[in-house]
Amino acid sequence: MTIEEKLQHFREACVAEAMAAAEKIISDYKTALEKDLLDYQNSETKLADMEVKTEATRIDKETNKQLALEQIKLRMELSKKADELKEKIFTQLEEKLANYQSSPEYEALLDSQIERALKFAGNDEVKIYIDPNDENLAHSLSAKHDIDIAISKYPFHGGMRAVIPAKNILIDNSFEKKIAEAKEKFDVEMEVL
Numbered sequence: 001m002t003i004e005e006k007l008q009h010f011r012e013a014c015v016a017e018a019m020a021a022a023e024k025i026i027s028d029y030k031t032a033l034e035k036d037l038l039d040y041q042n043s044e045t046k047l048a049d050m051e052v053k054t055e056a057t058r059i060d061k062e063t064n065k066q067l068a069l070e071q072i073k074l075r076m077e078l079s080k081k082a083d084e085l086k087e088k089i090f091t092q093l094e095e096k097l098a099n100y101q102s103s104p105e106y107e108a109l110l111d112s113q114i115e116r117a118l119k120f121a122g123n124d125e126v127k128i129y130i131d132p133n134d135e136n137l138a139h140s141l142s143a144k145h146d147i148d149i150a151i152s153k154y155p156f157h158g159g160m161r162a163v164i165p166a167k168n169i170l171i172d173n174s175f176e177k178k179i180a181e182a183k184e185k186f187d188v189e190m191e192v193l
Contacts, residue, residue: 086183086186086187089186090179090182090183093179093182094157094179097157097158097175101133101134101158106158107137107140107141109159110130110134110137110141110159110160111141111144111145113159113160113173114128114141114145114147114149114160114162115145117160117162117164117171117173118145118147120164120171121162121164121167124164124165124166124167125164125165125166126147126162126163126164127150127162127163127164127165128141128145128147128148128149128150128160128161128162129149129150129151129152129160129161129162129163130149130150130151130152130160131151131152131155131156131157131158131159131160131174132151132152132153132155133155133158134151134158135151138151155176156174156175156176156177157174157175157176157179158174158175159173159174159175159176159177159178160173160174161173161174
């Protein structure tokens with residue numbers, strides 16, 4: 001082999017070795033870049049996921065806040081409507097009671113309430129009170145039961161009250177008490193809703 005051939009062979013060997021080394025360097029660099037790209041993509045995906053979760057949490061909180069405000073508003077409206085309905089119902093009830101109190105059935109009701117109070121008292125002294133508006137019925141009720149019927153100093157919208165001092169008992173069959181109980185029951189039932 002001549003020197004030129006040897007040089008040519010040496011050059012080819014050097015070029016081949018340099019090419020192999022360059023290919024390895026390029027391959028390693030490419031692998032490192034691909035790893036960096038994958039790490040960057042994973043990092044950006046995690047960051048995007050965190051941003052999505054943060055935004056979703058913020059939206060949920062805002063939605064819950066708006067929902068709570070709307071529920072409060074609806075409850076206030078419901079309470080207002082319930083109060084209006086309650087007022088209307090009890091106004092109508094009081095009108096009907098006024099009509100009822102001018103009927104013969106009302107005197108019969110007072111009569112039966114007095115009779116029950118007298119039976120309950122037995123031989124004990126009992127004091128019967130009727131509403132000042134029912135003063136016109138006092139004489140007939142007193143005569144029928146052979147007792148003194150007192151006119152209350154305080155109006156109680158009809159009905160009757162009885163006191164049995166010996167037993168320390170108040171029998172309250174006044175319409176005022178029954179209306180108050182009905183209003184209280186109405187309020188409790190509205191709270192349940």
